[in-house]
Each structure stands twice: as C-alpha cells, then as structure tokens.
Amino acid sequence: MRGEVLTFEVATGEGAIAGDDGVRYGFAASDLRGATSIERGQRVDFVPGADGRAQDIIAMRPAYVPASSGGAGSGQFDFGRVISRTFNAIKQNAAICFGASALLVGVPSMLTAFGGASFMTGAAESSSPSVVGGVVAYLVGIVLYLIGAFMLQGMVVKAAVGGFNGKRVTFGEAFGVGVQYFLPLLGLAIVAGIATGFAYILLIVPGVLLSIIWSVSAAALVMEKRGVFESLQRSRDLTRGYRWQVFGLLVIYVILSWIVGGAIAGLGVATGGSFTNGSPNLAFNLITQPLVNILSSVVASAGVASLYYELRTAKEGAGVDNLAGIFD
Structure with a gap:
C-alpha cells in the first residue's frame, strides 16, 4: 500500500498516514524502515496492519530512476515484509x-x-x-x-x-x-x-x-x-x-x-x-x-x-x- 504522511511528531514518535485507499493509518517511529524520522507530505510505501496501523514504512523516492542510469533504491531487502505483503x-x-x-x-x-x-x-x-x-x-x-x-x-x-x-x-x-x-x-x-x-x-x-x-x-x-x-x-x-x-x-x-x-x-x-x-x-x-x-x-x-x-x-x-x- 502507498500513501502520504499527514503528521509526525518527533517528540512522541507518533504519526498518521493517508493511504491511497482513503483510510487513515496511525504509525510509530519504530515502524519506519531505513529512517528514524519522516516529514509531512512524504510519499511512503507500507503494509496495512489489521489494527488500522501502518507497518514496515519506507520513504519513497521522489521519482523513479532506472538502475541502468546509475540510480539506486534503498538497498534494503526486508525478509519479513515480503511474507507480510504476500498474505x-x-x-x-x-x-x-x-x-x-x-x-x-x-x-x-x-x-x-x-x-x-x-x-x-x-x-x-x-x-x-x-x-x-x-x-x-x-x-x-x-x-x-x-x-x-x-x-x-x-x-x-x-x-x-x-x-x-x-x-x-x-x-x-x-x-x-x-x-x-x-x-x-x-x-x-x-x-x-x-x-x-x-x-x-x-x-x-x-x-x-x-x-x-x-x-x-x-x-x-x-x-x-x-x-x-x-x-x-x-x-x-x-x-x-x-x-x-x-x-x-x-x-x-x-x-x-x-x-x-x-x-x-x-x-x-x-x-x-x-x-x-x-x-x-x-x-x-x-x-x-x-x-x-x-x-x-x-x-x-x-x-x-x-x-x-x-x-x-x-x-x-x-x-x-x-x-x-x-x-x-
């Protein structure tokens, strides 16, 4: 699932994401992958949890850059996220x-x-x-x-x-x-x-x-x-x-x-x-x-x-x- 960060408070480590499905998801700093903080308006990719919270959140790149052109992704392969996303x-x-x-x-x-x-x-x-x-x-x-x-x-x-x-x-x-x-x-x-x-x-x-x-x-x-x-x-x-x-x-x-x-x-x-x-x-x-x-x-x-x-x-x-x- 993808969405946009609505809020994130560094002091409390809590925030909210507006999913592209129209649902609002809460999240904590511990749910971020590859970062400890995130900005409002940032596009993200995440796994929706059963409790209405976002998990395994990754900040999306501003634009797609082909690897053949020297671009690179996050470089992080999350084993658990593949299994979670599958089910x-x-x-x-x-x-x-x-x-x-x-x-x-x-x-x-x-x-x-x-x-x-x-x-x-x-x-x-x-x-x-x-x-x-x-x-x-x-x-x-x-x-x-x-x-x-x-x-x-x-x-x-x-x-x-x-x-x-x-x-x-x-x-x-x-x-x-x-x-x-x-x-x-x-x-x-x-x-x-x-x-x-x-x-x-x-x-x-x-x-x-x-x-x-x-x-x-x-x-x-x-x-x-x-x-x-x-x-x-x-x-x-x-x-x-x-x-x-x-x-x-x-x-x-x-x-x-x-x-x-x-x-x-x-x-x-x-x-x-x-x-x-x-x-x-x-x-x-x-x-x-x-x-x-x-x-x-x-x-x-x-x-x-x-x-x-x-x-x-x-x-x-x-x-x-x-x-x-x-x-x-």
Missing part, C-alpha cells in the same frame, strides 16, 4: 485469489485425483475400462491444471499489484490479464523448466541457483510486458545481490509444503490408506488434493508478486511510481 495481498484479494484458484486449479485437481484413483482401482481389479478411463481423466486433468495454473499467475499478479498501489481489481479485470498472458507465461515455464530440469539432473546446486535467479521472471513478464528471454534476464538482474534472501524464502515455502504434505499423508492413513501401498481413499483425495493445490498456487503466485515488488523497491526505489500504471 496481505491474499487477504485483500481473497475472492479473486481463491475463486480463480478453485476454478482453474481446484477443478482440474479433482479430475486428476479421480483419474488416479480409478486407474489404481482398475489395475487392482484387472478392469481395463477403469484403467483406460482413469488414464484419460488423469491426463485431461493435468492439461487443464497447467492451463489454469498459468492463468492464475497472471490474475494474482494483477490483483496483488493493484493492492500494492491502493487499487481494487475486479475479477473480470484479473481474468482478462490471465487470458492475455497465458501463452507468454506458458512459454516462459517451458524454457525455464527445461533449463532448470537439466541443471538439476547434472548437479543439484546449479538447479537451485537457476530457480532462485529466475524466481521473479513471471512477474517481470506480466508487469513489464517483456518477452520470455527478456523476463529471464530481468529476473537475473533483480535477484543479483539478494539471492541468499530469495533462497531463504524458497526454503520456508518448501518446509511449509512438507508440513502440509505430511499432515495430508497422516490423514490418509487415518482414513484407511497407508504411506506406501494402501488402497486409495477417493473421497479423501477429491477433497484434500484440490485444497492443497489451491492453497499452494495462491501463496506461490502472491509470493512471486510480493518478492518482485520488494526487489524493485530495494534496487530501484521504494514503491516505484511506474508500477501504478502498468495495467491502466
């Missing part, structure tokens, strides 16, 4: 994030779960129709899932960026962006996936490094209307100097995924399956697999948008003004 973006755009994810990711996930269970049941009972039907359902579900996942990326980026700049985004506007950038995002995923896959096969370290270097390429493609290879290069430039921080974020995401996966496996055992070769519980899979995919897709997409915004802030100036008009 704030999801909260502020919950209808778009979860509605789109349920439609574009959840439904295909149910189809793959049904196909997988039908295949395993047919194989166990030596039923050819069930095996064939299961394979077809599974493959169709995978195709629809891939299409939906790329559309969801564009939609969540649209909604998240709108929120960062104090703008409300409708489902229709977000859906239009998802459709518009589906093919470029698909091409980006193919190129990055093949390159990263080979890197993992050859040696795990290069694979992890490429994942970090290209972590915000999708956001760069959508936000800056770049081509596939331009977006990969842009992501490489933005992550340079902050790759350990990006690696830390990826580790947190992987650990959370493991925790969720372990919990789901435990529930599977409790409903009659096993960790290895137990019979599948169709009802259980039809609920849990789509739910996990919906949650992970939303968090991953919003996280990429938040990470991209933070990197732009650190390298090129806080809350860069040209982000506001990207989708106008």
Whole structure:
C-alpha cells in the first residue's frame, strides 16, 4: 500500500498516514524502515496492519530512476515484509485469489485425483475400462491444471499489484490479464523448466541457483510486458545481490509444503490408506488434493508478486511510481 504522511511528531514518535485507499493509518517511529524520522507530505510505501496501523514504512523516492542510469533504491531487502505483503495481498484479494484458484486449479485437481484413483482401482481389479478411463481423466486433468495454473499467475499478479498501489481489481479485470498472458507465461515455464530440469539432473546446486535467479521472471513478464528471454534476464538482474534472501524464502515455502504434505499423508492413513501401498481413499483425495493445490498456487503466485515488488523497491526505489500504471 502507498500513501502520504499527514503528521509526525518527533517528540512522541507518533504519526498518521493517508493511504491511497482513503483510510487513515496511525504509525510509530519504530515502524519506519531505513529512517528514524519522516516529514509531512512524504510519499511512503507500507503494509496495512489489521489494527488500522501502518507497518514496515519506507520513504519513497521522489521519482523513479532506472538502475541502468546509475540510480539506486534503498538497498534494503526486508525478509519479513515480503511474507507480510504476500498474505496481505491474499487477504485483500481473497475472492479473486481463491475463486480463480478453485476454478482453474481446484477443478482440474479433482479430475486428476479421480483419474488416479480409478486407474489404481482398475489395475487392482484387472478392469481395463477403469484403467483406460482413469488414464484419460488423469491426463485431461493435468492439461487443464497447467492451463489454469498459468492463468492464475497472471490474475494474482494483477490483483496483488493493484493492492500494492491502493487499487481494487475486479475479477473480470484479473481474468482478462490471465487470458492475455497465458501463452507468454506458458512459454516462459517451458524454457525455464527445461533449463532448470537439466541443471538439476547434472548437479543439484546449479538447479537451485537457476530457480532462485529466475524466481521473479513471471512477474517481470506480466508487469513489464517483456518477452520470455527478456523476463529471464530481468529476473537475473533483480535477484543479483539478494539471492541468499530469495533462497531463504524458497526454503520456508518448501518446509511449509512438507508440513502440509505430511499432515495430508497422516490423514490418509487415518482414513484407511497407508504411506506406501494402501488402497486409495477417493473421497479423501477429491477433497484434500484440490485444497492443497489451491492453497499452494495462491501463496506461490502472491509470493512471486510480493518478492518482485520488494526487489524493485530495494534496487530501484521504494514503491516505484511506474508500477501504478502498468495495467491502466
């Protein structure tokens, strides 16, 4: 969120910000990042708190100065702010994030779960129709899932960026962006996936490094209307100097995924399956697999948008003004 400082008293360390969303936010000197004081009328970027107070406040540069021209941003990458902004973006755009994810990711996930269970049941009972039907359902579900996942990326980026700049985004506007950038995002995923896959096969370290270097390429493609290879290069430039921080974020995401996966496996055992070769519980899979995919897709997409915004802030100036008009 962005806004303008209304008041700030050095003696008390308290102040107020008029957010671009029309809401007045209080703040304290301890909420400032990279400064101990701030002037009235200063444009700022901040994270709205649930209690109506502004947090993680950064003073914005007077104007955007490209890094290639010798300009520089605050140089400060705030690990906590990326996480906070990610979940704030999801909260502020919950209808778009979860509605789109349920439609574009959840439904295909149910189809793959049904196909997988039908295949395993047919194989166990030596039923050819069930095996064939299961394979077809599974493959169709995978195709629809891939299409939906790329559309969801564009939609969540649209909604998240709108929120960062104090703008409300409708489902229709977000859906239009998802459709518009589906093919470029698909091409980006193919190129990055093949390159990263080979890197993992050859040696795990290069694979992890490429994942970090290209972590915000999708956001760069959508936000800056770049081509596939331009977006990969842009992501490489933005992550340079902050790759350990990006690696830390990826580790947190992987650990959370493991925790969720372990919990789901435990529930599977409790409903009659096993960790290895137990019979599948169709009802259980039809609920849990789509739910996990919906949650992970939303968090991953919003996280990429938040990470991209933070990197732009650190390298090129806080809350860069040209982000506001990207989708106008």
